Amino acid sequence: MIPLLPDLLFTRGALLWALLLVPIVVLLPARFGTAAVRPAARWLRGAVLLLLIITLAGPLAATGTAEATTVFVVDRSHSVGPGASDSINRWVAETLGAAGTGEQAAVVTFGADPTLAAPAQPATTIDDGWQSVTAGDPNREVTDLASALALSRSLPVGEGRRIVLLSDGAENAGRAIEQANQAAAEGVPIDVLPVPSAGDGDLRVEAVTGPSAVWSGDDLTVLANLATGAGGEVTLELVVDGVVAHRQAVTLQPGASAYSLTAPKLPPGFHAVEVRVAGTPELDRVAQNNQAALAVVVRDEPRLLLVVPEGADSTRLHTAFTSGGAAVTVVLPAAVPLRLSELSAYDSIVLDNVPAWTLSTDQQRALVERTRAGGSLIVVGGAASYGPGGYAGTPLESALPVTVKVTDGTQRPRVALLLVIDKSGSMSYDPGGGTVSKIDMAREAVRQAAAALAPGDQVGVIAFNDEPRWLLTMTTLEGEGDSERTNGAVAQLTADGGTELYPAMQVGYDAMRNVPADVRHIVLISDGKSQSGSTESYQRLVSDVGNDNITLSTIAIGDDADTELLQSLATAGHGRYHQAVIAEDIPRLTLEEARSAGSQSVLRGAFQPVQQTASPILSGIPPQELPPLEGYDFAESRPDAQTVLTSDRGDPVLATWQLGLGRVVAWTADGGGDFAAQWEAWPRYDEFWGNALRWSLPDPTNSAVRFAAERRGADVVVTLDAVTANGDTIDLSGATVAITAPDGTLVTEQTPVSAAPGRSEVRLPSLAAGAY
Template sequence: MGLEFKYPLFFLLLIPAGLVLFLFFKQTKGFMHKEKIWITCIRAVVFSFIILSLVTPQLVFKTNERNVVFLVDSSASMMGTENEILTWIEKSVQSKKEKDQFAILSLGKNVAVEQSLHANSDVIQEFSTNINRYDTNIEQGIQLASSMFPSNSNGRVVLFSDGNQTAGNILDAARLLKQRGIVLDFIPISRQVGQDMAVTEFSVPSSLYEGETVRLTMKVESNYTTNAKVRITLNDEEIIEENIQIKEGTNLLTFTHEAMETGFYVYKGEISAVGDAFAENNFLQAISNVKGTPRILVVQSEPNEGVSKALQTSGLIVDQITPQQLPSSLSSYLRYQSILFNNVAATDIGEKKMKLINQAVKDFGTGFVMAGGENSFGLGGYFKTPIEELLPVEMEVKGKQELPSLGLIIVLDRSGSMEGEKLSLAKEAAARSVELLREKDTLGFFAFDDRPWEIIEAAPISNKEKAIEKIRSVPAGGGTEIYSALEAAFNRLIPLELQRKHIILLTDGQSATNNDYHALIDKGKETNITLSTVALGQDADKRLLEDLAGYGAGRFYDVVDDTVIPSILSRETAVLTRTYIVDDPFYPTIHPNFDWDPLFKDGVPEMNAYIAVTPKATSHMILSSDKEDPILAEWQFGLGRTIAYTSDLSGKWAGNWAKWGEWPHFINQLMSRTLPTYNSEPYTIHVENRNGQTVIQLQSSNSEQGPIETAVISQSGEQIDASMKITAPGKYELAMDHNPGMYFLRINQFSEEGEEKLYKTGFAVPYSDELLLKGNNFALLEEAANITGGKQLTKEKMAFDSLPFYPVKKQPISSWLIMIAFLFFFLEIAIRRFGLPPISLLVRKYVKPIKKVSKEIEVPKINKSTRQKPLSTKTNPISDIQQKQELNNKKKLNRATEDEDTSEQNPQESMKRLLEAKKRMNR
């Protein structure tokens, strides 16, 4: 057993501690000399123990137990070596002693425990943990390995790797191991890549002009010669495909393409060949911003060439698509400067695509216009959707005093097949319907599996929050039986005296019975009950549901995208009233606005109808109805401008507006008001991989030093966390930790005058360096091992060999030293409060000395007069002792009496003693 000190420099604190004690002894007054010596000595002990605890002494015990952690590099470059490594570990474990312990970890970008530390000889048969194999962070692996060892003990880490790290620093981790006395040994494993080629560079100019010829450059590294196919796509459409002879080594390929369209161009260059090891390193992406005539996306369910012609006449490029054709990637929306929804229902879109549009408007300045019609705004199901969020108006109409009385019952399938996102979305849809209803409207809610469950009894809504809570608490159940649930809903609505009654049925399964649905619906028709149905998924009985909706005078929805479910129910709830459509002819009221006044200087024609909406607080009203409802409103949403036009563009609702001479200019003004203004190339951008992170370097082309704001958005519309720092005037760096893929960057720059400039671009995060064609780096492993006193292991049994220094266990004793210091500290307080005599009496009282009887016995003296006389009797020593004790007691009694007399005779002396005692207590 030995003793070691973890922080010996703290011993220097003894110098100031000694100085403080010396000054205390020399300068402190009010204590007796003996008391001062005791207090100084006790304080010296307290200081010594506290300083000793700061030094952190540890008792060191030698042990014969060896702890070994096998750390296995399981990254992509090590694929195919798993069996070899496990065989090595099994042979190694056979040589361990009974008390030796081992553990197994696997590492990639992250680290996972395959087998925890234990003493038995069982070894896992395969690596089963889920790690990210497309990076190698050996440092993180070593950190977790060191934490596996018991507290205050050492051991050995055995690393299996090819030495190629893409994140972290193995040398830093080795230095930490050395501080703990842990040895790092390694077994070099050669990567088994086989034949592989990789696209290492793919470059495209970041900015182009319409009609310019683009030069596309691709660099391919290959370790074998073969024929390969090169394919280049633009916004997921193939533009180039060629067969190329690839030679071993570096191959530089060049292609050209003419930029015929404006907007964001996302190029993707990829190569494929027979026998290629990794497909993940066969492609890279690049992005370019093509400038020219603004491009508009018009989305409409029915063809309306008048809108497109009006926009094209003004020089805009127009693309027309249906709602079902809306793209699912953010880059496809960033190609357009503005988007027009012309009488489009939310039920044809889905919330995922709406979120992408919202992101394009908010973060990249894309414009957006919604025009009215029977499938738009509230009637289109946009309540509480991402599209409603970006518009200057709300779908819900405030103050519905004139609406007819309404009864709505929702019948929801809660069978086992609905469990998960489908049921969650259906419940959220029902909750939105509740929010759209007035408090005097009647609501009922049935959930069914093999039988109906009445969750909310049909009655006027008294507490919306409570009703929504009940709906959201419905769990998944068992089978599917539609008829009994539908019958229960009809029976609830039939006796109610309401102007409009409606049932919405949502299910994803087949009915378990074949009852007479038509008879049930006929019974409900007698009291004006209508029925709409929603088929969720491919397993739903679509023929039955479509027939029920048609016979029940409602609507049938065939749901492919589950995210449209909330829009369907909010649309159904809005359609019930029909008062969302205001169809009394009127002349719109013009609100003064600098940008619109020239268009309306001669007045406006009469308008037939519009959809009622509610303006948002910060929106700008351009036109309003005679009922003060918005007809034309606009506002700024993030970086983009959006407009709500609540009449239609077909002329059915707009009336005489379609014959108005300024009608084409009005349509053009709708779109041109929302076009963003971008600045040309204010920054150059460079992307690099640095220590496992993607670093985006921005440099101002004109050395502007104003503050900037940035946002990084993924293809799916997710905003990525990226920390930004200034590295030099006009230079910035953004660091992000994210997966390979396509990302978009928005930059807002602010001048000293407060002027805002917007710039948008994109960049690609390439595949990890893990997939690059590299050799082994065993020299790095050897360097890290040497730091800790380790080496390369050549035989399996060496893993449990003796360590360069004894395996030890350490026991800190700082807590015991602190406890002893406190005990002496309390003793010092007691002496200062009560003085040394009371403490001494207390010690004498409870710690009595052992007295020897032999010392107490005295031999009686012999008088000279009797020296010659013979002793006639023997001396009794016990009697003599008793006599002596009685004599001493009498002396003590007499002394006490004398003290009392003295105190009575000398009151001044007694008062002096009392004052000294009081001073002692106050210290």
């Protein structure tokens, strides 16, 4: 810096030698204008040249007295490359050497921390020793302009001062503008000599982004943003915990580019993930900007609660979820926890063909609330789920992306309901000792079941004792006159004779297999044991019933009924088994079956699922690879749902949606064996259900305590926000925060200090770059 006047300095003083040209320009004769104006033109020409030279020389206006001290603030961070640092050294040395007599100067160098490299003294007495002061700074990855300016303002340098800042301005800690404002308020001028950044045009990793947490078994994918001033081939590495997990050669074009890198599945725990890039010396002049890192926590395997009805086989689903990395617990519906706190122990809950009536209203509400609070719910269909399972109007249905209610009458399935009723002599009394006979309740059951169906549906009644007899052949309901026909049929229902179940079942099957309907359902009501029919014959008959897409439910009356046979028939017939303890139970259970058949349907018949929209659940699975299905529970998608797969009729087979903070998957086919037999044998079955689970799982980064880190001056401040999902603050006064370095060693353990309700802080000394 060369002083020309007591209050004027120049940053490029060598240009002032050009002032010698000014007299020459003034003396050169002017070619234009009259003789009277030519002298003035020569002087004006000289004045313009004088101003141009002074401007190019970089004048710095000084303030204060002659004793004012100039504080040179020199950026020593790695963002200033070696070449720029050498230029700064030469410039400061030349300026100090050219200082006038009595002019004071000081030098402050900085990276993460400011250092007084040369205290205030006569400028000409400062030697080059200040240049090596910052060389030993352990953390030159940081550019803290604010701290350096604060130190410069606080130096005891006499009556006045001025600050000359030499930096690339790549501030990544503190707020320099605040210090500049304070300096201005104090009357301290700050002149800036910008220097080029080492990263300008250099090959560098600008950022690495990725999840802060993943589930155990998930792939970890990060995005690396690279930049370079010139194109060329470079080597890109993904380093996990200090070990190269992936290396590839890429050819970069000038400018910015991004690459996705995937690490192998990592064990639970903390992992330091780093991206490194290296190129030729022409591309890569500065090594310090060749890497960027992030910290990733791998959570333990997700905990899954698989709920299955009694007697059901969920082995295939269990295997699929286990192979997908979940820790599976299997329970009966009665064992589903009622308390939200107990359900929160599970990350995902799967209902596999579970009827709604096997879950209490409180259990259903708890399931819904757990999902809303950030849980995962997967509902798998079947002959006892959705509509057949009585979901309509329940709290459970409200959580689903589909509804079992049919709002469009043109789409309502045609239903055929056949009641096969035992009229043997034992039906003449009440098993509970009441005054109402079972046969009376059977008559009422017929009336209520017929009334629950809609016009266009069909109903029929077979009564049997020693032999079957049609009381009402399969009749299409028309609305008017239906009750008269039904009353006429049940008037013939009297109790006498023995119990021959098998022939009645055969007659009913023979009639139903020829009935044109979408839903064909038989309800068998009996209080005794059949006098004929072997186990094998029943198995063959029910197998035929299932092959013709007919379902069978059974109602056992009292303790004398053949409960084992009736239960096995319902299971094999893909229906439901009920037991009526008293006669009054018969109409209620029969009505339940009629409503189940009439309000929804199990639509049977092979079809190819149609993909309607992209979904992570089908990621990597081409639509043409999806196996056919043999049936599904009839439902409709809600307006806000994402319908991923549909039937050939357009009905939802796979639908998803967001419920509060949680996610729900609705699969209206079953898990295999009936509707999805070919899916069960599909090689990608486990992958499909694993994808469904992964999509629905809560965000692994969700935590009651969230961490954030920022630099404040030379320190790093870790902020902890501790708030529950309900918005309640958490007291962390007794907590301990442990900070580990990228190599896994413990940096410090501290008790957080409260900064605000729900917020605490931990302050750390300056840290080197890396994933902590």
